[in-house]
Amino acid sequence: MPKPYGLDVLDVPSGFGRHSLFLAAQGNQVVAADIDQHRLDQLMASWRTLMPGQGNLQAVLVDAEQSLPFSREAFDLVLVIHYVSDRVIEAVCPLIRTGGFLIYETFGAHGLNRRNLPIAGQTANRVSGFEVLDLRERPVRTAAGEIVTVKMLARKLAAT
Structure with a gap:
């Protein structure tokens, strides 16, 4: 990424906000979105205690599986x-x-969460209109076949 500061950032789901806190401390405008109000409250308490006056952080209660209340x-x-x-x-x-x-x-292949992991190539295919800059898929072998954990960085291309 060309610059790590001055960005408008969405972290969803943010959980307790370790990424949100870091990015806001770098001078970014961060929206931390999560379904759990307790986690968002803890995030904002951490923000007020650890990093007052740095960047901008806003917490928004959302269900990431539903329509997200943000502008295109x-x-x-x-x-x-x-x-x-x-x-x-x-x-x-x-x-x-x-x-x-x-x-x-994705999360790692620990316990039952491996049931939801994608198959190889599935995630990159979901980001049409993006250039995939880095894609790391780690195979996880299961009785049901091969699934992967995914780490991906993609950049949105100009509309054609």
Whole structure:
């Protein structure tokens, strides 16, 4: 990414906000979105305690599986970390400005969460209109076949 500061950022789902806190501390305008109000309250308490006056952080209660309440092309960077959902990927892509970035990472293949992991290539195919700059898929072998964990960085291309 060309610059790590001065960006409009969406972190969904943000959880307790470790990524949101870091990015806001770098001088970005960050929206931390999560379904859990307790986590958002803890995030904002951490923000007020650890980093008063740095950047800008806003917490928004949302269900990432439902319609997201943000304007098209509102963000330079969207993070979807430790979450697996084709619906969320498709929902956040229109929220990213031309030239903006999507960082997507599934959770690891621990316990039962491996049941939701994608098959190889599935995630990159969901981001049409983006250039995939880095894609790391780690195979996870199961009785049901081969699935992967995913780490992906993609940049939104100009509309043609």
